[in-house]
Amino acid sequence: MTSPLHAQVFESRDPAEIHEFLAATYDPALRLGGGEDGYRLVHRRVDTGPFALATTGQTADLDIRVDDIGGLVVCRTRTARVERACDGSADRFDPGDVFLVTRPHLPGALRWEPGEVEICVLDLAVLAQVATTAPARRPGQIRFTDLGPATPALARQWRNTTRYITDVVLTNPITSAQPLVIGNAARMLAAAALTVFPNTAVTDPTTSDQRDASPATVRRAVAFMDEHADQDITAADIASAAGVSLRAVQLAFRRHLGTTPMAYLRRIRLDRAHHDLVRADPRRDTVSAIASRWGFASHSRFTARYHASYGVPPRETLNT
Structure with missing residues (x-):
């Protein structure tokens, strides 16, 4: 695709x-x-x-x-x-x-x-x-x-x-052909627009959101992310799968895991990229292609995240 x-x-x-x-x-x-x-x-x-x-x-x-x-x-x-x-x-x-x-x-x-x-x-x-x-x-x-x-x-x-x-x-033919990368870029622009230009979008969690920010919500959200990490899912999709509001799932991840749903999803995708690098053939596969497949547009940022998580640069994993 x-x-x-x-x-x-x-x-x-x-x-x-x-x-x-x-x-x-x-x-x-x-x-x-x-x-x-x-x-x-x-x-x-x-x-x-x-x-x-x-x-x-x-x-x-x-x-x-x-x-x-x-x-x-x-x-x-x-x-x-x-x-x-x-x-x-x-x-x-x-x-x-x-x-x-x-x-x-x-x-x-x-x-x-x-x-x-x-x-x-x-x-x-x-x-x-x-x-x-x-x-x-x-x-x-x-x-x-x-x-x-x-x-x-x-x-x-x-x-x-x-x-x-x-x-x-957009200038990289590898990343620009990946739906995960384009979806992430679109939401980055949307988030920037909602931040830059004053608007009426609701941002504050309600009493119900506070109540729904439970460990069970986190478990449902993580299960959905594990199953659909290769698809262009949004934070709203994750909240819908967990059966709560977007604010509730954001609050639940911050309260119980100290992170955000999308940051957790990036961690899952980083693990999937690591798995692909371990199994890849360095004669045919590249780090950039594998990284972009999992939604990482910037090669340097992917390399830094990978090194921080696995202790070696991704090229070393690919060539091992």
Whole structure:
């Protein structure tokens, strides 16, 4: 099984062709104005399914109106200046700024001056996975209460997250073909977005969550992880299998094991990778391929974790 990763490069000086491409890629109802015949747009995009990352630059003053992009769209200006109007607010952004293009399912307007921007489109279902409080009481639509980052430090966190995913995950053909890696990257982006931009996602455990954070919950969760470690499971999936809320299973692992459910899952996957390295043929198999199969995108981080756990680098295990 491989991920649906699709890399695309589009370049044109034809305004009609540019409009058709942007509408097909982002919003069928997109309206594009401004510019002159012969202005140039270059768009490089990697679409994984649950998220897409793009870098696009153009040479004109463009007016863009969207009705419903259908995902969470985060923009970072590289060299362009952008004005945005959405839900009664109007703002101007300079190179380096990070912002939401619009609230999900609401129209918005942009004035995009010549230059380059980075765009991340995140599936709203991934946001819901990360923010889910309980299997039977999923939150309503998450509402972002501000279209800008809460602090400049959090804006830097967003830039660092997208840079890591671009440089470590998407540029490596081994890791980018692994569903576990792509799933982890999508949830990393979702968690970053929910941290960076103020929103209404519920985070505090309830009285029921406190009661459900029991050793029995841990046992059910661990059994599910052991059985499904090779699949792209989420913390919400683990909570659902344990029959409790996400906050309860997080609290149970912290209370009884001193860790988080996803950190425990990484430990299981590290053990599986160790097992595969022991049985692998060094003439055909590589450390990177085995690590990425179990969801480890960064070779250096995998090596450090492996060495800390087993006392030797993974290459030594493979070659023994």
